[in-house]
Amino acid sequence: MNLNLANKLLIKEKLTCVIFKDDEVFTSNERGVKPLLKLIDSNKNYKDYEAVDKVVGKAAAFLYVILGINRIHAGVISSPALQVLLENEIAITYDSLVDYIENRAKNGRCPMESAVLDINDSKEALAVIRKRVKELSEERSNI
Numbered sequence: 001m002n003l004n005l006a007n008k009l010l011i012k013e014k015l016t017c018v019i020f021k022d023d024e025v026f027t028s029n030e031r032g033v034k035p036l037l038k039l040i041d042s043n044k045n046y047k048d049y050e051a052v053d054k055v056v057g058k059a060a061a062f063l064y065v066i067l068g069i070n071r072i073h074a075g076v077i078s079s080p081a082l083q084v085l086l087e088n089e090i091a092i093t094y095d096s097l098v099d100y101i102e103n104r105a106k107n108g109r110c111p112m113e114s115a116v117l118d119i120n121d122s123k124e125a126l127a128v129i130r131k132r133v134k135e136l137s138e139e140r141s142n143i
Contacts, residue, residue: 001020057077063129075095076098077096116128
């Protein structure tokens, strides 16, 4: 597997992310940061893996840093996410660079990106991301 093949798989299968190293491949069609949190929770070492992701905001960028991913191709990436990846020496290519990732309603900033906007430490970001995911889940269950 390589970035080009992973990107074709992402598009063909309508996936949100593909994470791979050699012939080992993880795919997901879950939106947001959930698939990355699952990988972190697996306690598996993802150092030197590569990723193709449909949308990378600052929250996802921090999670990729924690996972140890060394190369990413993003369909869309936000400026804050790009900065996090570059500061952590993760090779990045992308199709589109935006100021920020929009929320699902397309009327403001993504709540995950907003939650970590002023954070510069990946471990601190992880705690904030987990808290925000829990809050959003509780909000949705009350609807």
